[in-house]
Amino acid sequence: MKILLEDTIPFGQHYLDDVGEVRTYAWQNITPNDLIDIDILALRSTTKVTSELLTNANKLQFVTTATAGTNHLDKGFLDSSAIAHSSAAGCNAVAVAEYVLSVLLHAHKTKKLDLYHSTVGIVGAGNVGTALTRLLDALSVNYMLCDPLKKEAGDKRSFVEMNDIAQCDIITLHVPFVSEGPYPTENLIDEGFLDKLGAHQLLINACRGEVINEAALLARFNKPSPPVLVLDVFDNEPNINTALFDHCWFVTPHIAGHSVEGKVRGTQMIYEQICERAGLPATKKLSDFLDSVPPLAAALQHPTATRLSVEDLINVFHRVYNVAVDDNEMRTAIADNDGVHSGDAGLNVGAHFASLRKNYRVKDQERRECSAHTLLLPANTSKEIQKTFKDLGFSAQLIQAG
Numbered sequence: 001m002k003i004l005l006e007d008t009i010p011f012g013q014h015y016l017d018d019v020g021e022v023r024t025y026a027w028q029n030i031t032p033n034d035l036i037d038i039d040i041l042a043l044r045s046t047t048k049v050t051s052e053l054l055t056n057a058n059k060l061q062f063v064t065t066a067t068a069g070t071n072h073l074d075k076g077f078l079d080s081s082a083i084a085h086s087s088a089a090g091c092n093a094v095a096v097a098e099y100v101l102s103v104l105l106h107a108h109k110t111k112k113l114d115l116y117h118s119t120v121g122i123v124g125a126g127n128v129g130t131a132l133t134r135l136l137d138a139l140s141v142n143y144m145l146c147d148p149l150k151k152e153a154g155d156k157r158s159f160v161e162m163n164d165i166a167q168c169d170i171i172t173l174h175v176p177f178v179s180e181g182p183y184p185t186e187n188l189i190d191e192g193f194l195d196k197l198g199a200h201q202l203l204i205n206a207c208r209g210e211v212i213n214e215a216a217l218l219a220r221f222n223k224p225s226p227p228v229l230v231l232d233v234f235d236n237e238p239n240i241n242t243a244l245f246d247h248c249w250f251v252t253p254h255i256a257g258h259s260v261e262g263k264v265r266g267t268q269m270i271y272e273q274i275c276e277r278a279g280l281p282a283t284k285k286l287s288d289f290l291d292s293v294p295p296l297a298a299a300l301q302h303p304t305a306t307r308l309s310v311e312d313l314i315n316v317f318h319r320v321y322n323v324a325v326d327d328n329e330m331r332t333a334i335a336d337n338d339g340v341h342s343g344d345a346g347l348n349v350g351a352h353f354a355s356l357r358k359n360y361r362v363k364d365q366e367r368r369e370c371s372a373h374t375l376l377l378p379a380n381t382s383k384e385i386q387k388t389f390k391d392l393g394f395s396a397q398l399i400q401a402g
């Protein structure tokens with residue numbers, strides 16, 4: 001069995017080397033001839049699986065993406081060519097939820113909002129939206145969900161309309177990019193929606209750039225009181241419009257889901273799918289590839305309180321994941337390399353954007369999810385605070401002072 005594997009899939013070769021004959025490729029260089037005699041194509045969202053790419057795919061039987069999003073696969077063409085396809089649904093949901101929580105904690109710290117008196121409007125109540133509700137539930141933060149498909153499918157949670165979402169203090173988007181059907185998400189956030197928002201509101205997009213109409217978004221910043229904006233995703237990646245940078249409070253290179261766990265879970269999922277197709281047992285486990293991390297000492301200021309203070313939470317959580325680090329990296333890398341900020345000199349923006357993503361935290365500051373960390377808490381930490389940390393995903397251990 002011949003497997004063609006995108007080189008951005010972490011541990012892909014280690015997972016698959018005894019499953020088939022593996023060849024890797026870089027998404028920038030793949031051509032239709034690379035697909036000749038290939039049985040399985042395994043990729044991430046950077047490879048666009050179009051009918052053109054598959055012109056010479058004479059043996060291809062299965063295409064799988066180690067990502068949650070699937071809009072880079074031409075599913076109509078794959079179906080009509082009887083090529084099976086799959087994805088790694090939910091692999092990075094927790095990572096994206098932690099990204100959003102980091103933004104919310106910054107918003108609280110800088111007094112843009114009071115987290116405990118705010119409502120988060122979550123658009124899309126799938127894996128990411130639901131992972132985010134778990135974090136918000138842990139902190140008793142209010143939220144509303146908008147997901148007409150889940151509502152129609154009989155999901156018992158309570159759902160609101162987009163008009164209600166437009167009233168929320170924080171609006172965060174977690175839908176797939178879909179251009180057709182009863183509930184398209186392309187340009188879901190359009191001029192009309194943007195005009196309803198004001199400067200007291202925070203708009204976060206960590207799903208797909210096409211969900212916000214970028215022209216309308218840029219135009220919104222020429223009108224009074226635009227919302228505070230956080231963007232992880234863009235139209236036309238990697239050749240993004242850097243004119244957006246100046247309007248973003250935080251801007252990151254499509255890495256919301258790029259925790260170590262989020263990416264390796266994706267590899268584990270496609271490995272299991274490929275083994276199944278090959279009729280082989282999947283013997284490798286996620287834990288074979290994830291190192292343990294040293295415990296994290298958490299010196300709380302208010303350990304005996306019945307509610308975790310936002311200050312104590314920020315001090316702990318931002319040592320685990322801090323979006324400001326990624327924002328700084330992106331602005332520095334792209335501005336240093338291209339002198340951009342105005343969008344006028346973005347000659348190599350695409351290459352730099354791609355490189356930031358490929359090299360994301362490979363050297364230092366590996367990004368692990370809360371679940372990888374054991375917190376060392378003061379011995380007098382209240383049961384309520386211990387529970388909050390546990391609900392956020394941490395393990396906790398009490399230690400005696402001194």
Ligand SMILES: NC(=O)C1=CN([C@@H]2O[C@H](COP(=O)(O)OP(=O)(O)OC[C@H]3O[C@@H](n4cnc5c(N)ncnc54)[C@H](O)[C@@H]3O)[C@@H](O)[C@H]2O)C=CC1
Pocket residue numbers: 068069070089090092093096123124125126127128129146147148149150174175176177178183184185188206207208232233254255256257258
């Ligand atoms: N920035 C990043 O690194 C990442 C981005 N993503 C993006 O986020 C999207 C969501 O991820 P998951 O939650 O894992 O996917 P999911 O498929 O589990 O959930 C998506 C939800 O959106 C809902 N939905 C679809 N159309 C809608 C509409 N018009 N209005 C409201 N809700 C609608 C669906 O019913 C579903 O419940 C992915 O499709 C992907 O494009 C996902 C992971 C990482």
Ligand SMILES: O=C(O)C(=O)[C@H](O)COP(=O)(O)O
Pocket residue numbers: 008044045046066067068069070092254255256257258357
């Ligand atoms: O899972 C998704 O959907 C995502 O957006 C991924 O985080 C994208 O990661 P890459 O495949 O582009 O590395």
